[in-house]
Amino acid sequence: MLSVKKIFTWICLFGLINGLGLSAWAQENETDENNKRNLGTVSGSIQLDAQYYLEDSSIRAPIVREKSLMNAYGNITYSYGSHFTAGVRYEAYLNALQGYPAGFSDPKERESITKSGIANRFATYRNKRFEVTLGNFYEQFGTGAVLRVYWEPFLGVDNSLDGILVKANPVRGVYMKGVWGRQRKYFDLGTGIVRGADLEIDVTEIFDTLWKSPARLRLGGGIASRFQPDPNRLDEFPEPENVAAYAGRLHFTYNGFTFSGEYAHKINDPSDVNKVMYFYPTDLSYPGIYRPGHAVSLNMAYSQKGFGCSASVRRLDNFDFRSDRTASGFDLQVGFLPPIARQHTYRLPSLYLYFTQTNGEAAVQGDIFYNIKPIGLNIMLNYARIHDIKRTPRPDGDFYGYDSGLLDISSDLFYEDINIALNKKWSSKLKTNFEFVHFKFKKELITQMRPAWANLKDSYVVANGVVADVTYKLGGKHTLRTEVEWLHTEQDFGSWAMLMLEYTMAPHWFFVLADEYNYGNINESDRLHYYSFNTGYVKDGIRVSVGYGRQRAGMLCIGGLCRPVPAMNGFSISVSATF
Amino acid sequence: MKAYFSVLILLGLSFVGKFGFAQNTGTIPSAMVKDLKGKTINTSTLDNEGKPMVISFWATWCKPCIQELININEDYEAWQKETGVKLVAVSIDDARNSTKVAPFVNGKGWDYQVLLDENSDFKRAMNVNNVPHTFLLDGNKKIVYQHTSYLPGDEDKLYEKIKEIANKK
Numbered sequence: 012m013l014s015v016k017k018i019f020t021w022i023c024l025f026g027l028i029n030g031l032g033l034s035a036w037a038q039e040n041e042t043d044e045n046n047k048r049n050l051g052t053v054s055g056s057i058q059l060d061a062q063y064y065l066e067d068s069s070i071r072a073p074i075v076r077e078k079s080l081m082n083a084y085g086n087i088t089y090s091y092g093s094h095f096t097a098g099v100r101y102e103a104y105l106n107a108l109q110g111y112p113a114g115f116s117d118p119k120e121r122e123s124i125t126k127s128g129i130a131n132r133f134a135t136y137r138n139k140r141f142e143v144t145l146g147n148f149y150e151q152f153g154t155g156a157v158l159r160v161y162w163e164p165f166l167g168v169d170n171s172l173d174g175i176l177v178k179a180n181p182v183r184g185v186y187m188k189g190v191w192g193r194q195r196k197y198f199d200l201g202t203g204i205v206r207g208a209d210l211e212i213d214v215t216e217i218f219d220t221l222w223k224s225p226a227r228l229r230l231g232g233g234i235a236s237r238f239q240p241d242p243n244r245l246d247e248f249p250e251p252e253n254v255a256a257y258a259g260r261l262h263f264t265y266n267g268f269t270f271s272g273e274y275a276h277k278i279n280d281p282s283d284v285n286k287v288m289y290f291y292p293t294d295l296s297y298p299g300i301y302r303p304g305h306a307v308s309l310n311m312a313y314s315q316k317g318f319g320c321s322a323s324v325r326r327l328d329n330f331d332f333r334s335d336r337t338a339s340g341f342d343l344q345v346g347f348l349p350p351i352a353r354q355h356t357y358r359l360p361s362l363y364l365y366f367t368q369t370n371g372e373a374a375v376q377g378d379i380f381y382n383i384k385p386i387g388l389n390i391m392l393n394y395a396r397i398h399d400i401k402r403t404p405r406p407d408g409d410f411y412g413y414d415s416g417l418l419d420i421s422s423d424l425f426y427e428d429i430n431i432a433l434n435k436k437w438s439s440k441l442k443t444n445f446e447f448v449h450f451k452f453k454k455e456l457i458t459q460m461r462p463a464w465a466n467l468k469d470s471y472v473v474a475n476g477v478v479a480d481v482t483y484k485l486g487g488k489h490t491l492r493t494e495v496e497w498l499h500t501e502q503d504f505g506s507w508a509m510l511m512l513e514y515t516m517a518p519h520w521f522f523v524l525a526d527e528y529n530y531g532n533i534n535e536s537d538r539l540h541y542y543s544f545n546t547g548y549v550k551d552g553i554r555v556s557v558g559y560g561r562q563r564a565g566m567l568c569i570g571g572l573c574r575p576v577p578a579m580n581g582f583s584i585s586v587s588a589t590f
Numbered sequence: 591m592k593a594y595f596s597v598l599i600l601l602g603l604s605f606v607g608k609f610g611f612a613q614n615t616g617t618i619p620s621a622m623v624k625d626l627k628g629k630t631i632n633t634s635t636l637d638n639e640g641k642p643m644v645i646s647f648w649a650t651w652c653k654p655c656i657q658e659l660i661n662i663n664e665d666y667e668a669w670q671k672e673t674g675v676k677l678v679a680v681s682i683d684d685a686r687n688s689t690k691v692a693p694f695v696n697g698k699g700w701d702y703q704v705l706l707d708e709n710s711d712f713k714r715a716m717n718v719n720n721v722p723h724t725f726l727l728d729g730n731k732k733i734v735y736q737h738t739s740y741l742p743g744d745e746d747k748l749y750e751k752i753k754e755i756a757n758k759k
Binding site for chain 1: 629650652657715716739
């Protein structure tokens with residue numbers, strides 16, 4: 012029986028519950044009131060790459076006992092409002108694709124290594140002035156010479172720090188970061204503990220409210236230190252347990268002009284990488300050279316609508332910085348020193364890509380970008396030249412290694428690259444890109460670390476190449492792109508020619524047919540065709556592709572890094588989805 | 591009894607209203623990037639005043655990315671006039687190429703807002719696997735369309751979607 016009392020009670024209850032809801036709501040941050048109505052958002056991505064290997068002795072493809080190999084990863088990110096994010100990443104290498112860093116593979120069957128599991132997990136809280144992350148994180152100080160932890164899955168690089176990251180923006184224009192953790196090493200952590208801090212002051216931002224300046228100035232400084240115990244603390248070669256690297260930087264822009272520079276210094280860090288820089292063959296088990304290191308870089312750029320130019324110089328001296336003095340390859344790198352040379356994207360020019368010589372190099376690079384609008388022609392000119400540094404060896408027995416001043420540059424050429432790209436749109440149907448490249452470099456650098464006392468004169472490769480890339484719109488959504496490439500050289504593998512046809516039907520389908528022919532190889536039996544066929548389907552955030560054919564031994568490059576891949580023949584499948 | 595039920599229903603509905611499943615707005619994940627003048631920008635503040643926004647991840651070494659941005663640039667002015675759309679081109683070039691991005695972009699004559707995501711913080715926050723990867727956000731910053739890779743002609747589909755959003759209002 013409904014009485015006034017009952018109705019009144021229900022209305023009160025109703026009102027109370029709603030009132031509570033309303034008040035809780037009102038307390039929350041006004042900027043994300045709509046988000047608070049739900050339970051957060053979930054997003055993520057998945058990537059899977061698998062290959063089935065066929066035997067092919069003529070291209071010297073390694074035999075793959077498993078017959079098929081697969082790499083996969085998946086990320087799930089959860090965010091609640093604008094303050095909280097958490098994520099997890101699962102990775103599997105069953106077994107790792109050929110050419111991936113050795114730590115993912117199991118060289119001895121008797122040992123079992125972890126091949127799959129949670130590789131990354133983190134939780135972050137942030138507000139306008141402050142952010143803290145627990146778990147795995149990525150970060151970069153300045154140009155990355157002193158600290159850069161990052162993730163590049165296609166190359167198998169993930170040197171994330173597992174620990175604590177704190178960031179603060181206490182007042183306008185002041186940005187602070189602090190890191191503390193151990194680095195990821197495959198499915199484990201490196202022995203070294205890394206601690207670091209960075210401070211960046213955006214001078215222009217500080218004075219923004221008082222004075223609207225067309226110039227911008229940023230100053231910064233960062234330090235990173237690793238602690239790794241010395242296993243034999245009482246032997247004749249003490250290994251510094253705390254090794255620090257620190258850098259100061261500035262960045263200035265005014266209208267279209269930019270100038271930036273960074274000077275980094277690393278204290279003594281004898282390691283497996285700089286061990287080869289001792290000038291005398293010796294039987295002693297020394298840990299490396301005791302010389303400190305430095306990395307100096309300067310960049311200048313100017314641009315306005317239709318024109319741009321840039322120039323960079325960088326000198327490195329003994330600047331390989333890791334959280335483990337016995338690590339090599341991609342493992343446990345703390346500092347990041349990318350090559351000061353162009354990242355070639357066409358197949359044949361990318362045969363000869365340069366790797367940074369962290370033990371010492373002096374590089375200069377220049378670029379010009381010019382757009383001639385009336386004739387629809389776009390020009391890119393690039394020049395890079397890298398030399399060894401000049402070292403004065405210390406006597407045998409002095410493990411400081413050598414002496415080298417800031418401006419000591421050797422006449423020994425490591426690498427030279429001159430290239431020009433001409434891009435033109437002829438009509439609504441036809442576009443072309445032509446490139447001319449010239450390389451001269453020391454082959455040994457690309458393949459191994461050479462000891463300081465080895466004589467490698469006259470081991471230069473000189474190569475010249477041409478690329479013609481023609482895109483023709485066939486009407487409707489169909490496009491045909493043809494790539495013809497030619498690389499001529501009398502050293503190394505000899506000359507190559509390549510033809511590729513890419514047929515695309517927007518927005519979903521693509522088909523690629525290609526052949527790389529090593530017609531100029533000195534050995535007749537190595538004058539082989541590396542043919543391949545690829546097709547795929549793309550829909551929104553999902554892409555699936557399958558391929559069959561031969562892949563020559565070479566380098567797989569993404570951005571500033573490359574990894575070598577062996578020759579292979581077989582099928583491949585690749586799936587990528589973002590949701 | 592009837593009143594009892596109707597009150598319960600009203601109660602239930604009010605809860606739904608508070609913790610509803612209808613998500614009409616989105617937020618852009620927060621990552622610190624820099625613009626071409628070196629100013630630090632928090633990606634969660636990217637805004638186009640209630641109009642559609644395109645976020646496109648690219649790199650100077652990514653050929654299809656450059657092709658996509660060249661092709662869109664040809665129609666960009668017309669797109670902006672018709673729909674007010676803004677394209678934010680986020681470069682994931684690391685320290686190797688980041689100093690070249692400004693001259694490169696100007697050398698190509700692009701009119702986009704270009705951001706530098708040097709350590710791929712924004713790329714990871716958006717769960718992008720490979721570049722090119724392009725997102726279309728509506729006036730409420732909700733992702734309504736995205737595509738990975740680039741096939742010549744994809745920009746037409748993108749524009750169809752942009753117009754759809756622009757006309758919805």
